[in-house]
Amino acid sequence: MFTKEEPVQLLQEKAPQTMSGAEMTLRALLAEGVDTVFGYPGGAIIPIYDALFDFKEELNHVLVRHEQGGIHAAQGYARASGKVGVVFATSGPGATNLVTGLADALIDSTPLVCITGQVFAHLLGTDAFQETDIINITTPVTKWNYQVTEASQLPEALAKAFYIARSGRPGPVLIDITKNAQQQKFGFSEYTPCTHIRSYRPAPIVRPEYVTRAAALINQAKRPFVLWGQGVILGAAEQEFCAFIEKSGIPAAWTILGAGALPTDHPLNVGMLGMHGNYGPNMLTNECDVLIAIGMRFDDRVTGRLDKYAKQAQVVHLDIDPTEIDKNVTTTVPVWGDCKETLPLLTELIETKSHPEWRQRFEQFQTEEVAAVIQDELFPTSDELTMGEVIQQLNELTQGDAIVVTDVGQHQMIACRYARFNHSRSNITSGGLGTMGFALPAAIGAKFGRPDRPVVAIIGDGGIQMTIQELGTIMQTGVDVKIIILNNQFLGMVRQWQELFNDRRYSFVNIASPDYVTVASGYSISGKRVSERAELKSSLQEMLQHSGSFLLEVMVTKENNIFPMVPQGCSVSEIRLR
């Protein structure tokens, strides 16, 4: 049996042998430590699937119901486990169905290697059956892509693919393999992982003088404020980050992709940034004197109106990707590099402080937000259920130990705002691209990536209907995913905007739902619908304790709005509580 600890060793022991490109591809995956592949077969990738027939023991192939489901599952797998997600798809429509997932993975920096079949090399450009120019289609949505037309090119192409996908700022890579290259036999002796590409610098060299300048700024700051993003998680720098925060005593707020890097109940975790983030972090962005951004990219949903964003502050920006520095917010001191490396250098140079008065400002805003928004959302007195109380009850039952996978929309903002996270890599959501339909397949992938952890998918009644076919994947694999549908019978976020900014002209936001419990039972998945507060907790408990997957549909109040909100085109300090 192949061991992950010394993957290359095992292959090196084998004598040089003749094998097909398809078999070599699978051996490369094993050498890279891949244990799970999400895929869907088709004409142009049949040779790889034929080779897979002999690798059933070593490689777990998950047959999805749609290639988009496959790539979202691979994203969920990668985000939960920290490993590279791998996808197989055929040429033509199989490959084009990956595009949304590639775009999502690129903007959310998720390491993926997608392998697509392609028509025979001699048919390229002839409009052959299921031929599509997937390399050019995916160029804007991949970190790197490459077409292989000869089996002998495969070892190097695959080695580069894994190296590029997981190094530096991670991202999706697509390798397109023509059918002849899969079939072709060639002499293959050993797989050599890629460790260097001369034109590619995964991370810039750390310049200590900039760390020194950053530390000087931080040490003289009276009202310093830390913003952190997914870079802390991608760099596996959670401990380094925590050490920095605790020594500096600086209040820290997170982007939704950064959630969980510092536990929710850590005293210096002051909450969520952005359009539906917490009151204090948004208001005080425009009052802090030094803003320290760590592994985040100042997305417009975080900054609101840029020319009124933190203009009073000196900005320190730590990022591994040089293009992010000065992209949206002009930096006073840039600290280029992997934060795993730069944070300890910075922690070393900063003074131990606690900033009690400044932190009290955040607490005051929090008190105000609780009174205006949070109390009613989490502990409502109205008859109808709220999304927030579902998350609140879930927190009490899971104690913050579950992986929470969310889709896109109102339920996503509620889940990100209120879900409790004790561990990193626990909040899996489509942040940058905002892909509805992400959650169900991503939750499946997350469970394969972390079978030891409970996985709860929280999905709206819109998003579930975009990839509901993946219930078939759950049925066939028996993977244990808990699905909560928060059904408000609306495309709620668009409805909220139409209510607030379009005079309640509810244009095509009424969405009908099937009977989800019946649909689930058609896939042999247990389910339940709840609309009464009295039954909520027991239903959630039943779901969590159920052996195997479970679908819980919660009927929530129809026209709730998510607040606080920074309206589009407004400054973060113009955030509305109602």
Added chain:
Amino acid sequence: MSEQPIDRQEYNITAYTENQIGLLNRIAIIFSRRKINIESLNTSPSEIDGIHRFNIVIHETEDVVRKIAKQIEKQVEVLKVYFNTNQEVIWQEMALYKVPTDIIAEKASVERLLREYGARAVVIRRDYTVFETTGHREETDNLIKVLQPYGLIEFVRSARIAIIKHSDGFNRKLREFERTEPGSEVIENEFLNDRDKVFTM
């Protein structure tokens, strides 16, 4: 259309890259995604085997061109990117002009033309003559105007090529890329070095 910011000017982007299928597209879409027109594009092998050099001219603000340059350099197969104003480079474009030999020989003072515009005759045939000249845009444009009355048959102009005035050690830097691990000077990023002026401390 919105008003153009006044600080726009021509910038010459120089990129050293691997010779890789598809890279031209990867670089081109960095511009087209931002709706920036490429005024001139030249790509050819550099002095180092396997390394290509792109010369790209755009009309933009410094802020935009700086971000674009970083985005190009971020691409896996790009080794190094520089950007310069026209004042910082020596640049040339080449042009070819095809004119009927009988008219040009009869009516124009060929010798004067060649002298005045630094042109030379590449081909002289009974039916047509091809002149060639190199220079800045205005210079190659002027010769069109002069030749138009003499029955200009065909005209073509090359993309711009440019050499950076302060290009100390380019060749040396490129050679370092050929080694397995590039030296620190190559890894060093110019953009970071240029930032010193923004520090207020």
